[in-house]
Amino acid sequence: MEIDEDRNNKMRAIASELNILTRSDGSAIITQGGSCCIASVNGPLEVSPANIDMNKAYVEVIYRPKCGLPGVNERYKEKIVKSLCETCIITQLYPRTQITVQAQEMDDHGGLLACAINAVNLAIMNSGLEMKFHMAAIHCGLDSDDNLNIDPEYVPKANLTFSRIQRSSRSQNFKGNFTFVFDSTKKSLIGVNTDGKFTIQQYNEAQKLCKDASRKIFDFYREMVKKYATVL
Amino acid sequence: MRETILSNNEKSFVEKSILEGLRVDKRNLNEFRNLGLFFGQDVGSVICTLGATKVFAQVSCELSSPRTSRPNEGTIFINVEMGPMAAPHLEVGFPLSDSCIQINRILERTLRESRCVDLESLCIIAEEKVWNLRVDIAVLNHEGNVMDCSCIAAVAALAHFKRPDVTTTGDGEFIIHSPAEKDLVPIVLHHYPICVTYALFDDGKIPVADPTALEERVSEASLVLAVNSYKELCCMNLTGVSLTSPHLILRCSEMAAERSRRIVEFIKSILEEDEAQRAKGNLPKGFAESIALSNLPSNFHNEEIVEKIEQPEIVGIAESSSHGETSDDEVKIIDDNTVTSGKWIEVTSEDEDSSSDEEMPEQTNTRTSQDAPKTEKKLHSNESSEEEKTIVLK
Numbered sequence: 340m341e342i343d344e345d346r347n348n349k350m351r352a353i354a355s356e357l358n359i360l361t362r363s364d365g366s367a368i369i370t371q372g373g374s375c376c377i378a379s380v381n382g383p384l385e386v387s388p389a390n391i392d393m394n395k396a397y398v399e400v401i402y403r404p405k406c407g408l409p410g411v412n413e414r415y416k417e418k419i420v421k422s423l424c425e426t427c428i429i430t431q432l433y434p435r436t437q438i439t440v441q442a443q444e445m446d447d448h449g450g451l452l453a454c455a456i457n458a459v460n461l462a463i464m465n466s467g468l469e470m471k472f473h474m475a476a477i478h479c480g481l482d483s484d485d486n487l488n489i490d491p492e493y494v495p496k497a498n499l500t501f502s503r504i505q506r507s508s509r510s511q512n513f514k515g516n517f518t519f520v521f522d523s524t525k526k527s528l529i530g531v532n533t534d535g536k537f538t539i540q541q542y543n544e545a546q547k548l549c550k551d552a553s554r555k556i557f558d559f560y561r562e563m564v565k566k567y568a569t570v571l
Numbered sequence: 572m573r574e575t576i577l578s579n580n581e582k583s584f585v586e587k588s589i590l591e592g593l594r595v596d597k598r599n600l601n602e603f604r605n606l607g608l609f610f611g612q613d614v615g616s617v618i619c620t621l622g623a624t625k626v627f628a629q630v631s632c633e634l635s636s637p638r639t640s641r642p643n644e645g646t647i648f649i650n651v652e653m654g655p656m657a658a659p660h661l662e663v664g665f666p667l668s669d670s671c672i673q674i675n676r677i678l679e680r681t682l683r684e685s686r687c688v689d690l691e692s693l694c695i696i697a698e699e700k701v702w703n704l705r706v707d708i709a710v711l712n713h714e715g716n717v718m719d720c721s722c723i724a725a726v727a728a729l730a731h732f733k734r735p736d737v738t739t740t741g742d743g744e745f746i747i748h749s750p751a752e753k754d755l756v757p758i759v760l761h762h763y764p765i766c767v768t769y770a771l772f773d774d775g776k777i778p779v780a781d782p783t784a785l786e787e788r789v790s791e792a793s794l795v796l797a798v799n800s801y802k803e804l805c806c807m808n809l810t811g812v813s814l815t816s817p818h819l820i821l822r823c824s825e826m827a828a829e830r831s832r833r834i835v836e837f838i839k840s841i842l843e844e845d846e847a848q849r850a851k852g853n854l855p856k857g858f859a860e861s862i863a864l865s866n867l868p869s870n871f872h873n874e875e876i877v878e879k880i881e882q883p884e885i886v887g888i889a890e891s892s893s894h895g896e897t898s899d900d901e902v903k904i905i906d907d908n909t910v911t912s913g914k915w916i917e918v919t920s921e922d923e924d925s926s927s928d929e930e931m932p933e934q935t936n937t938r939t940s941q942d943a944p945k946t947e948k949k950l951h952s953n954e955s956s957e958e959e960k961t962i963v964l965k
Contacts (some may be wrong), residue, residue: 359712360625360656360712361623361712362657362658362713362714363655363656363659363712364658364659366656368858370858373612375611377627377656377711379655379656379711381572381659382657384572384659385572385573392683400789401654401655401656401663403652403654403663403709405616405627405629405707405709406629406630406631406705406707407631407705407707408650437572437623439655439659441655441656441663443627443709443711444655445616445618445627445858446612446613446616446858447612448612499711535772548695561856
């Protein structure tokens with residue numbers, strides 16, 4: 340499944356494949372431009388006594404970097420994805436169980452958090468867990484000339500090697516980075532993650548741009564359902 | 572979550588069918604699943620698929636101080652991770668699962684202790700600064716034989732990886748060049764060790780190549796042989812509870828050597844393709860392309876797309892040559908083939924002569940009876956006469 344690059348919205352090409360893992364209940368791999376992420380969902384499963392919740396399912400999220408041991412950044416991303424999953428899955432339907440979500444980054448060319456959230460959404464969709472709504476995450480970068488760039492591609496200089504030294508520099512082309520997450524029913528904001536310096540006007544402008552762009556992602560989800568839900 | 576219990580019915584079904592030379596996924600006993608390799612955009616990143624088993628590997632490098640025992644050598648670190656993505660019962664973090672530690676250790680022995688990576692070339696200043704290579708292997712889907720899959724992924728990723736170039740000025744100073752200044756330098760690999768796993772059944776008499784997750788759980792033992800393309804044994808690991816014979820190990824290692832040679836050829840051909848793409852100046856599209864072409868075999872598209880490694884197998888060769896021949900000549904042709912088609916056959920015949928091992932003739936019988944045109948029947952009779960010979964010899 341592929342959506343071609345649209346120059347007006349400046350969204351990168353998205354491609355995805357569902358159900359690529361046999362051992363998981365739901366799985367998806369998604370590439371947005373050069374960024375690539377794979378996600379798997381298992382659940383509802385037996386929960387350990389320490390995490391048991393009588394009213395709803397316990398959601399565990401694991402986020403793995405492509406190399407090196409997971410650190411603070413990965414824990415932070417886990418926390419973001421976890422709170423989003425708890426919002427979009429109807430966890431009350433699966434009390435005293437556990438839902439395990441794992442995301443693995445594979446290629447980082449900017450906007451990886453957005454890519455991971457979209458992958459997780461597709462994986463949950465594929466697993467058949469009941470959802471309140473779908474979520475679409477969009478990354479937006481504020482460059483040094485105060486221009487907003489929707490879903491920018493990190494362009495590696497020449498034939499870039501991958502070493503841990505260069506890892507941290509990946510998204511630092513921009514002085515401000517925004518990741519907005521919208522729901523599919525009311526198109527309202529359900530999550531936001533920012534870093535860097537920006538004004539409140541720039542923030543509002545970025546949110547508006549991302550909200551418009553989120554329609555592309557939801558259209559893409561619709562195409563995916565059309566392609567995979569052949570029984571309906 | 573605990574691992575799903577294996578029922579006695581499943582267990583005995585697999586065991587009995589293997590005694591008859593049959594496998595749940597219709598493969599022959601020494602047939603391997605299809606292998607696929609997909610390189611990413613970054614150097615040293617690769618997805619390796621072996622049937623439905625999927626593994627992602629990424630090599631990275633960083634500067635560090637050398638070990639005091641080897642001051643002029645770089646270091647290599649291998650990290651295998653199996654989380655709930657691989658299989659629901661697996662957990663990430665500490666304590667590591669036994670299977671994870673085992674794969675890690677065997678890989679370390681295969682890659683580090685066989686000295687396939689030229690660690691001396693990773694030294695910048697002796698006793699002070701060396702490159703530290705790190706191979707991160709993430710198991711995405713555990714459908715059996717993660718060992719082979721992660722070994723192939725690790726070797727391919729190491730062969731694909733390139734590190735930044737370094738110049739030393741002599742007075743203890745050095746400059747790391749960015750890729751824009753100087754081309755990246757590949758890692759020097761002396762040889763490519765490839766792990767080949769056999770699951771042992773029937774008191775260690777029947778080796779089953781490339782076991783699935785189910786077969787792994789049912790088998791008595793597993794034999795891992797790491798062989799490079801020069802037929803040198805780099806690592807051998809026998810785990811489980813089973814007796815085995817030296818003949819079986821010799822036979823398996825012959826087959827493993829052939830398998831290894833083919834895989835190394837395959838890795839090299841894929842590497843060349845990738846290198847040619849990069850040399851043209853267009854950065855490969857990486858995994859995006861693989862998805863767009865539906866190259867990554869999923870269970871949705873349940874076709875076997877990547878079919879580049881043929882199984883190193885006796886009857887397979889005989890069959891392929893026998894198609895379209897007149898029936899009179901066939902037996903002769905098959906005879907020729909069984910004599911010349913590979914060294915391991917000689918080993919098996921020796922094996923049958925010396926030890927009372929009926930397993931190989933049994934296998935071939937069932938294999939040939941599967942698809943049964945007239946030509947195969949002749950082969951069948953031919954084989955069974957061999958079997959009679961062995962019985963006489965006993």
